[in-house]
Each structure stands twice: as C-alpha cells, then as structure tokens.
Amino acid sequence: MDIVLRTENLTASYDQHIVVKNVNLSIVRNSITAIMGPSGCGKTTLIRCFNRMHELSPNAKVEGKVYLIENTYQREEIDIYSLDPMVVRRKIGMVFQRPNPFPTMSIYENVIAGYILNGIKLKKSEADEIVEETLKKVSLWDEVKNHLHKKGTFLSGGQQQRLCIARALAMKPDIILLDEPTSALDPVATMRIEELIEQLKDTVTIVLVTHNIGQAGRVSDYVAFMYLGELIEYGPTDIVFTRPSHEKTEEFLAGKIG
Amino acid sequence: MGSYKLRILKSKIISVFLTFISIVSTIPFLLVLYFIIKNGISVINWEFLTTLPKPVGEPGGGILNAIVGTAILILIALVLSVPLGISVGVYLAERSNSKLAFVSRLVSEILQGVPSIVIGIIAYLWVVKPMGHFSALSGGIALGIMMLPLVIKSTEEILKLIPREIKEASLALGVPYYRTILKVIIPAGLSGILTGILAGTARIAGETAPLLFTAFGNPFLNFNILKPISAMPLLIFNYAVSPYEDWWAKAWGTSCILVIFVLFLNVTTRLISKR
Amino acid sequence: MANLSTKRLELSKDKIFNIVLGFSAIVLVLIGVGFFLSLFNASIESIKKFGFSFFVRDIWDPVQEEFGALPFIYGTLLTSFIALAISLPFSLAISIVLGEYFRKGLFAEILRYLTELIAGVPSVVLGFWGLFFVVPLVRELEIKIGVPPYGVGIFTASLILAFMIMPYSASIGKDAMRLVPDEVKEAAYALGATRWEMIKKVMIPYARSGIIAGVILSLGRALGETMAVTMVIGNYHGIPENIFSPGNTIASVIANEFTEATGEVYLSSLMYLGMTLFIITTVVNLIGRFILKKLQH
Numbered sequence: 010m011d012i013v014l015r016t017e018n019l020t021a022s023y024d025q026h027i028v029v030k031n032v033n034l035s036i037v038r039n040s041i042t043a044i045m046g047p048s049g050c051g052k053t054t055l056i057r058c059f060n061r062m063h064e065l066s067p068n069a070k071v072e073g074k075v076y077l078i079e080n081t082y083q084r085e086e087i088d089i090y091s092l093d094p095m096v097v098r099r100k101i102g103m104v105f106q107r108p109n110p111f112p113t114m115s116i117y118e119n120v121i122a123g124y125i126l127n128g129i130k131l132k133k134s135e136a137d138e139i140v141e142e143t144l145k146k147v148s149l150w151d152e153v154k155n156h157l158h159k160k161g162t163f164l165s166g167g168q169q170q171r172l173c174i175a176r177a178l179a180m181k182p183d184i185i186l187l188d189e190p191t192s193a194l195d196p197v198a199t200m201r202i203e204e205l206i207e208q209l210k211d212t213v214t215i216v217l218v219t220h221n222i223g224q225a226g227r228v229s230d231y232v233a234f235m236y237l238g239e240l241i242e243y244g245p246t247d248i249v250f251t252r253p254s255h256e257k258t259e260e261f262l263a264g265k266i267g
Numbered sequence: 268m269g270s271y272k273l274r275i276l277k278s279k280i281i282s283v284f285l286t287f288i289s290i291v292s293t294i295p296f297l298l299v300l301y302f303i304i305k306n307g308i309s310v311i312n313w314e315f316l317t318t319l320p321k322p323v324g325e326p327g328g329g330i331l332n333a334i335v336g337t338a339i340l341i342l343i344a345l346v347l348s349v350p351l352g353i354s355v356g357v358y359l360a361e362r363s364n365s366k367l368a369f370v371s372r373l374v375s376e377i378l379q380g381v382p383s384i385v386i387g388i389i390a391y392l393w394v395v396k397p398m399g400h401f402s403a404l405s406g407g408i409a410l411g412i413m414m415l416p417l418v419i420k421s422t423e424e425i426l427k428l429i430p431r432e433i434k435e436a437s438l439a440l441g442v443p444y445y446r447t448i449l450k451v452i453i454p455a456g457l458s459g460i461l462t463g464i465l466a467g468t469a470r471i472a473g474e475t476a477p478l479l480f481t482a483f484g485n486p487f488l489n490f491n492i493l494k495p496i497s498a499m500p501l502l503i504f505n506y507a508v509s510p511y512e513d514w515w516a517k518a519w520g521t522s523c524i525l526v527i528f529v530l531f532l533n534v535t536t537r538l539i540s541k542r
Numbered sequence: 543m544a545n546l547s548t549k550r551l552e553l554s555k556d557k558i559f560n561i562v563l564g565f566s567a568i569v570l571v572l573i574g575v576g577f578f579l580s581l582f583n584a585s586i587e588s589i590k591k592f593g594f595s596f597f598v599r600d601i602w603d604p605v606q607e608e609f610g611a612l613p614f615i616y617g618t619l620l621t622s623f624i625a626l627a628i629s630l631p632f633s634l635a636i637s638i639v640l641g642e643y644f645r646k647g648l649f650a651e652i653l654r655y656l657t658e659l660i661a662g663v664p665s666v667v668l669g670f671w672g673l674f675f676v677v678p679l680v681r682e683l684e685i686k687i688g689v690p691p692y693g694v695g696i697f698t699a700s701l702i703l704a705f706m707i708m709p710y711s712a713s714i715g716k717d718a719m720r721l722v723p724d725e726v727k728e729a730a731y732a733l734g735a736t737r738w739e740m741i742k743k744v745m746i747p748y749a750r751s752g753i754i755a756g757v758i759l760s761l762g763r764a765l766g767e768t769m770a771v772t773m774v775i776g777n778y779h780g781i782p783e784n785i786f787s788p789g790n791t792i793a794s795v796i797a798n799e800f801t802e803a804t805g806e807v808y809l810s811s812l813m814y815l816g817m818t819l820f821i822i823t824t825v826v827n828l829i830g831r832f833i834l835k836k837l838q839h
Contacts, residue, residue, distance in 0.1 A: 099441030109432035278738035288635035293656035354566035374574030380827030382766020445559035473664025476768035
C-alpha cells in the first residue's frame with residue numbers, strides 16, 4: 010500500500026486532559042479517508058496533530074510520532090515534529106468548519122493567499138495561472154471568473170468554502186485536512202462539496218473529519234471510527250459499513266451513540 | 268377602569284416631558300456652536316490663517332503659529348502613541364489572560380482616566396525639567412500619553428472580534444505568526460484601529476491643560492521640536508483671558524476652526540465605527 | 543538547504559515579534575508605575591513638611607511657604623457634586639428617551655449626536671464661551687438674589703461642568719437601559735403596567751448599576767476637568783462661603799500657578815496637589831469601571 014501519512018502511538022492532550030489516546034493510523038495516498046465519531050471523540054484534535062495546529066491551543070501536548078512520506082518511490086519517512094511547523098502546514102493544508110476567506114482580500118488574492126502571506130513572489134502570469142487552474146479544480150471558476158477582484162466574503166457559504174479549499178490546494182500540498190467542511194452549509198452546497206472532494210482525490214490525499222455517517226459512507230474510501238479519544242476501527246469503507254468488527258462501531262452506525 | 272385611563276395618560280405625559288427635557292439638554296451645545304460661529308466666522312480670512320500674530324494694537328495678523336503648532340504636536344503624539352498603542356493592543360488581544368496583560372490593561376484604564384493637567388505635570392517632570400526648557404516635544408509626549416489608552420483599547424477590542432478561524436486559516440497555510448498578525452489580523456481590524464486613532468486625535472486636538480507647562484506657547488513660527496511651540500487651544504486660552512477685544516475676536520476665530528476640526532473628527536469616527 | 547535556513551530565520555522573527563509585543567506591554571506598565579513614582583518623588587518636599595495635615599490646612603501662602611489643600615479639595619468636590627446634581631435629571635431623561643422611547647430612527651440619531659458632541663467641544667472653548675455667555679447670566683441672577691455679583695465662581699464652574707459630563711452618564715445610562723431584556727419588559731406589560739410604570743418599576747431598577755457606573759465615571763471626569771473650570775471659577779484661595787463665591791479646584795490651582803511657582807516647597811506642593819488629584823480620580827474611575835465590568839459579565 011502507498012502510505013502518505015502514518016502515526017505511531019499518537020497521544021494528544023489539553024490541560025492534562027487526554028483527547029486522543031495512542032492512535033496508530035496509516036493514510037493511503039490519493040484516497041479519501043473519513044474520520045467519524047460522536048462529537049468530542051477527538052477526531053478534530055487528531056487531524057490538528059497532523060499539521061501541527063493542535064499545539065496552538067493553550068497547554069496542548071502531543072506525544073508519539075507522525076510521519077509524512079512525500080515521495081512514492083523513495084519512501085522516506087519524515088517525522089513532522091522534527092520540522093518547522095510552518096513547513097509542515099504548507100505540505101498539509103487544512104479547511105475549517107466555517108468558511109473563512111480572508112476578509113480583506115479579493116477572491117483572486119484569497120486563492121494565492123498562501124503565496125502572498127508567505128512573501129513568495131509570483132509573476133503575474135504565474136499567479137493568473139494558479140488562480141484559474143485552482144478555481145477550475147474546485148468548480149468555482151465559471152461562477153466567479155468575472156468578479157475575481159471582489160471580496161471573497163461576498164460569496165455564498167458554499168462558494169466561500171470552495172474558495173477555502175482552493176486556497177489550500179493552491180499551495181500544492183500532499184494532503185488536505187477537511188474539518189467538518191459542510192457543517193455550516195445547506196444540503197445543496199453540501200452535495201456540491203462532496204462531489205468536489207471525490208474529484209480531488211486524483212491530485213491530493215484527503216482526510217475528512219465528519220460526524221455525519223451518511224457523508225462518510227458516500228465519499229470515503231477508508232473510514233476510521235473514533236470513540237472517547239481512541240481509534241476503535243479502521244478499514245475500507247464498504248467493509249466497515251457492512252461488517253463492522255467492533256460493537257461500538259455498530260452502535261454508532263445504527264445511530265445509538267453520538 | 269377610569270383609573271387605568273388616568274395611568275395611561277400619566278405615562279404619556281411623562282414620556283412627552285422626558286423627551287422635552289432631553290431636547291432641552293441639547294441647547295447648551297447649540298448655543299456654544301451658535302456663539303462660536305457668530306463671533307468667529309467673520310474673523311476667519313486668508314490673512315488670519317496664513318500670517319503670524321502682530322503686537323497688541325496693530326490691526327491684522329493671524330494664527331499661523333498656532334495652526335502649525337497644533338499640527339506638529341498632533342504629529343508627535345501620533346508617532347509616539349500609534350505604534351506603541353497598536354503593539355500593546357495586539358499583545359492584550361493575543362495574550363489575553365497573562366498576568367502582564369492584566370496589569371497593562373489596568374494601567375491603560377488608569378491612564379484613560381488621568382486628568383489631562385496631571386499628564387502635563389508628568390511631561391514636565393520627564394521632559395521639560397531634564398531639558399531645562401519648554402518644548403514641542405514635551406507637549407507632544409503629553410498628548411501622546413493621553414491618546415495611548417484609546418489606541419490600545421480600540422485595537423484590543425477590534426482584534427478580539429476577528430474570528431479565530433481567520434487566524435487559523437493563515438497559520439494553516441504555513442504563514443508565520445508575525446506575518447499572520449501583521450498581514451491578516453491587523454488589516455482585518457484596520458477600520459477599528461483607525462477609529463481609535465481618530466477618536467484619540469479628536470481628544471487631544473483641543474487639549475490645553477497638558478500644554479500649559481510643556482509646549483508653553485510661542486508667538487513665532489517654529490518647526491524645531493526642541494523649542495516651545497504654540498497651539499490653537501493654548502492661543503485661545505491666552506487670548507481669552509487677555510483684556511484686549513482684538514485678541515478676543517482672534518480667540519473666537521481660532522475656536523471656530525478648532526471646534527469644526529474636532530467635531531469633524533468626532534463625526535467621522537462615529538460614521539466609521541458604525542459601518 | 544537555503545530553504546531550511548530561511549525557515550530558521552522566520553522562526554526567530556516570530557520570537558522577536560513576541561518579544562516586541564511583550565516589551566511594549568512592559569513599557570506601558572513602566573509608564574504607569576513611573577507616573578506615580580515621579581509624582582511622589584516631586585511631591586516629597588511638601589509631603590515631608592506638611593504630611594497628611596496638607597489635606598486639612600486652610601492656607602495657601604507662597605510668601606510664607608505655608609501650603610494646604612483644603613480649600614481646593616473642597617472646591618473640587620463642591621463643583622463636581624453640584625455639576626452631577628444639575629446634570630443627573632437631564633442625563634437620566636436622555637438615557638430613558640434613547641434607551642426606550644426612541645431606540646432607532648432619525649430623531650434618536652440627531653438627539654444622540656447633539657447630546658454627545660458637546661463632550662467633543664474643547665474644554666478651553668467651553669470656558670471661553672462660559673466667560674462671555676454664562677458669566678453675565680449668572681451675574682444677573684446674583685444681582686436678583688442679592689449676593690455679590692462676581693459672575694465667576696463655584697456655581698458658574700459647576701454649570702459648565704454639568705454640560706461637559708452629561709454625555710458620559712447619558713451614554714452609559716442609555717446602554718444600560720438597552721441591555722434590559724425584552725422578556726423582562728414584556729412581563730411588566732403583561733401584568734398591566736403602563737409604559738412609565740414599566741420604566742420606573744422594571745427598567746430603572748434593572749439598569750441601576752449601569753446608571754450608577756455612568757454617574758461615577760462622569761464624576762471622575764468632573765474632578766479632573768481643568769481649563770473650563772480655571773477660566774470661570776474666579777481663582778480665589780480661601781474656602782468659598784457659598785456656591786456663588788469664587789473658589790479654586792485642585793486642577794485650576796495647578797493650571798494657574800504651575801509656571802510661576804518659585805521655590806521648592808511651592809512647586810512641590812503643587813505636585814502634591816497633582817498626586818492627590820491623580821489618586822482621587824483613579825480610585826473613582828476604577829470603581830466606575832469595576833461596576834461596568836461586572837455588569838458586562
């Protein structure tokens with residue numbers, strides 16, 4: 010299997026309160042992995058350990074290892090906690106629960122925000138190309154190509170969220186972490202994001218946190234079920250959904266917990 | 268049910284009465300405006316704005332020294348208080364719960380309530396006394412200390428309103444913390460910070476008390492910040508308490524300019540902060 | 543490797559940035575501490591000579607170098623409290639009108655601007671206006687009631703102070719009134735209360751601590767107000783006989799005499815006055831802000 014990210018005994022806590030317990034998980038390259046579980050099970054914290062956002066919370070602590078395998082052929086495992094967090098976050102992008110385009114920037118600027126804010130100079134033609142290509146990838150180009158210089162905050166919620174996905178994609182990351190990206194959206198916008206996620210897996214590995222069982226079932230190739238900070242079950246989605254090997258997973262899928 | 272009708276009537280009468288009282292309470296302001304414009308507007312002409320005062324008895328002359336002085340004093344105050352104020356404001360918003368934040372917030376609140384005359388004493392002790400003479404610099408420092416709490420408070424308050432997700436979005440793109448603050452957070456809060464700076468400028472532009480023994484006043488044009496300097500409020504005070512009718516007229520003219528300037532700043536501040 | 547070294551640089555810039563932020567907060571604290579220490583240090587001669595008796599001595603004699611703050615403390619408190627008493631009915635009325643009768647709309651906007659903008663008029667301009675408009679009016683009043691017609695004095699200063707502080711208590715009072723939840727008001731209406739009864743029995747008690755905070759904060763303003771008071775209070779060094787007599791406040795004495803003070807004890811006594819004013823206003827302001835903060839939580 011072509012693994013892109015692997016955790017080893019990953020444990021994370023806030024204020025000595027353990028939220029992720031001893032998780033061992035391998036994410037497959039160019040696949041969609043859904044992490045599901047009832048709220049408060051630690052799924053968001055888990056992915057925030059992947060791009061070192063967890064350590065921004067006050068009194069946060071991380072133990073164990075997270076390895077990134079960037080190259081399919083060399084298979085070199087890089088311990089992301091030995092890198093600068095800024096470097097890690099450029100390799101592993103993130104999209105949040107609420108759409109959060111930068112309020113002072115235009116749609117155009119939002120797409121290349123990662124370059125602008127990191128002080129990476131782009132030629133006009135390069136920038137134009139990245140903007141067009143990325144907006145096409147998130148199927149937003151046709152809707153916004155005539156007002157690229159309007160503020161991103163004028164778009165609808167679903168459009169804003171696709172803009173945020175474009176912003177993460179534009180940095181050409183190895184992995185994109187989606188933290189309940191549709192929880193603030195209406196059903197139609199949700200559907201469009203789900204379609205988009207499926208299209209994207211050819212270019213990027215996707216880790217999707219969701220508390221919505223249906224969503225996990227619809228879009229993911231692999232699914233991990235977390236409960237009270239522990240990884241209970243992990244495997245191909247069709248198997249976990251049809252023949253869960255753990256009682257808790259079955260209860261969750263049946264809607265008895267969560 | 269007659270008594271109920273009576274009670275409703277009473278309630279109506281009181282509401283009319285209270286509205287009347289609140290309209291009456293605007294009269295002093297309108298009177299001040301009327302007085303200043305009536306006495307001041309005829310004094311203002313090109314000569315008034317562009318020439319220096321003449322000795323008592325000689326007709327003509329203007330208040331150029333005071334206009335330039337006020338501009339220079341405000342500039343010094345801005346240069347001193349804006350960077351420091353924004354920096355402290357960012358610190359308070361970012362390290363909201365630290366002990367240092369608690370103490371600096373307290374100091375900022377205390378400073379905001381300190382009477383302006385006391386701030387004048389401090390600038391005298393810190394700058395005038397060691398230098399041995401009055402100066403524009405000492406006046407600017409006094410005014411800078413006065414506006415500092417306003418810049419701090421408006422910065423802190425607006426930054427706290429910016430959703431945490433905006434900051435996280437930037438950090439998640441691998442943008443370093445300092446760039447996130449400088450390029451994302453501060454621009455997002457710019458209108459609020461500007462409001463604070465404008466409100467601060469409005470507060471200090473008309474201040475006299477802190478300048479009495481710092482900037483002191485100067486009948487000549489001065490651009491050297493190490494020398495005494497005039498200011499519109501100082502000139503109004505000196506001319507108002509003088510026995511010369513011609514100086515009173517000049518004081519009205521100056522009041523008119525100063526009030527229009529300060530009210531303009533106040534109204535602009537309100538309009539921006541409402542948006 | 544070049545990439546890696548720029549990364550290190552960014553990290554250290556973050557550190558520098560954090561140090562700058564923390565340092566600026568420390569500078570602010572140092573300004574605050576320095577404020578008090580400088581005032582204390584400059585007052586030390588006078589403190590040594592007069593101690594606490596400074597506050598109860600009724601004498602201000604630069605020639606004999608005998609100083610006491612009593613007349614000025616008295617003048618400060620008297621003008622401030624009279625100003626409060628004059629402004630309170632008006633600021634309460636504005637609070638109720640803007641907090642209940644007219645919460646939105648053109649009338650509310652105009653009223654709010656007109657009542658609040660007077661706080662933006664420079665103190666020296668109000669003093670000047672007071673000198674030429676209020677003083678003659680007060681003089682006429684004094685002739686009518688048969689007291690010496692100075693025109694200037696405690697009462698004139700209090701009147702102008704009242705205009706200046708009214709917007710503060712009105713604005714905070716209005717905010718407090720608007721914080722009263724609709725359910726509470728509706729509960730009163732549901733019991734058959736008229737609008738006025740609701741305001742009197744429900745709104746005002748509910749908003750009480752906000753109104754009090756507004757009054758205390760405007761008191762803090764009044765205590766330290768300098769220019770307008772200096773220009774119309776009459777600059778008299780004794781204890782005023784009645785509210786129409788000339789007097790002095792702590793702030794007006796400092797403004798009048800600071801630049802001409804010769805002699806160490808004289809200047810130091812003015813500093814001692816300044817420190818007294820600093821402490822009084824700080825305590826008053828902190829109490830007001832404390833009440834406001836409790837209200838917001």
